[in-house]
Amino acid sequence: MAPARATGKWLITLSVMIPTLLEILDTSIANVALGHIQGSLSAGQDEVTWVLTSYLVANAIVIPMSGWLARIMGRKNYLMASVTLFTLASMLCGLAQSLEALVVFRIIQGIGGGGLQPMSQAILLETFPPRQRGLAMAIFAMGAVLGPILGPLLGGYITDNYSWIWIFYINVPLGILSLFMCWSFIFDPSYQERRVAGEKVDYLGLALLSVGLGCLQIVLDKGQGDDWFASQHIVILSILAAICLCALVWWELRHSNPIINLRTFRYPNFAAGNVVMFFGFFAFFGSIVLLPMYLQNLMGYTSYLAGLVLGPSGAIMLLLLPVAGKLTEKIDARFLLCFGLTVSGFSLLFMSNFTLQIDIDTAIHGRNIQAIGIAFFFVPLSYLTMAFIPRESMNNASALFNLLRNLGGSFGTAFVTTILARRAQVHQxxxxxxxxxxxxxxxxxxxxxxxxxxxxxxxxxxxxxxxxLKQAAYMAYVDVFYIQALFFFGLAVFMWIIKRPNHGTHMPEGMH
Known part of the structure; x- marks a missing residue:
């Protein structure tokens, strides 16, 4: 790719990873600041959670349509527009004087940030040659996997030492830097799909996608707090989500220029890889939520001590992700993936043997084992999933891949909190x-x-x-750790239906 050679793949990598990391951080950085926001803006406890939900809903809607938007606007223009909107909305969030204004600005921030993950992944996959795509996905994973871990830690530190408004203001200078770098180093490839003159916009698909995913995200985020289907509005939103999403699949498979091209699932590796990604992040995200809750709610750890438990695992992943990426050039990536899934399962099995008397070293040890597994899960899976996708379809494929990854995390979080409450009641x-x-x-x-x-x-x-009550809660945590481990062990068996790519020696037409 001429532009990549002219400017250097590492400048391109830095250009797309700065905004991507900021966007992923912002999905979780506000979690620990909710109490401060609530007091500052005189909001109720139920109302203030919309600061989180509004961002997630906007994000979920935009991610799958990002490939279509890139085709309409041109990928470079869309990426720059997304960074601009995200940065501007971040500044407005810090300036907000009411909860209503903050929620509106968070929606705008989510719309701006929604396209950053899939566009960054697509650009990295195209910038690096096929043989080095594992390395490209290792770089992307540093944001996708570490973001949810670092977000609460960074948010807690900034909120405690400065003010909650700075969790938004820190995006502004970095966003401006990223905008300049995207303008300087990102180019639209000659093979990129573009909108044909006179092409009709798929308005029905756009409406079904927006309503369906918006309702689904609200259900997942609010369901446990509202006692799921005992709540009338959760029932209504669930029915709306089911109808709209089913209609969306039917309509998009028949439309000549769909908002999301579901025909990409005809590639077996892409279809199987997305199943593994959904359920893998289902179990991974659930455990990310679970361990800090266990340490703080049952063992009396402060947020700082809980952060110390998570900190070393982040360092381990930073070290191992590039190693996993380089190994995909030499070893069958399926063996690496199976290793990652199996180790992840054993780490949760280890945590299911925790007691209320464990020391901090034991907690850190369990999390560190999981970090090894996740490093060898995300990178080879991304490599295998995207291995046979033609480069002109990469934008759309990356959008779908990131959508299912995010939905897996949302479903996993909802599952963990629900099963935890139910099992605690049973044991009690x-x-x-x-x-x-x-x-x-x-x-x-x-x-x-x-x-x-x-x-x-x-x-x-x-x-x-x-x-x-404490013992019942402890037994519930043990149950959920064990259930999450079973998901990983099941995926370690299922993943063998994925085919081995030929390291770029024989790729589909359009990928050379």
Missing amino acids: HHLVEHLTPYDPPFTQARDALEKFMGLDPVQAAGVIYSHV
């Missing part, structure tokens, strides 16, 4: 059955509390009951 029910005057261990514990701590019978029973 069984444990409470033993809190009777006819149960010797209960009466002995109650008598000891009365004798040695001077509590009356009601107070003693209350202390015991609080321990029962």
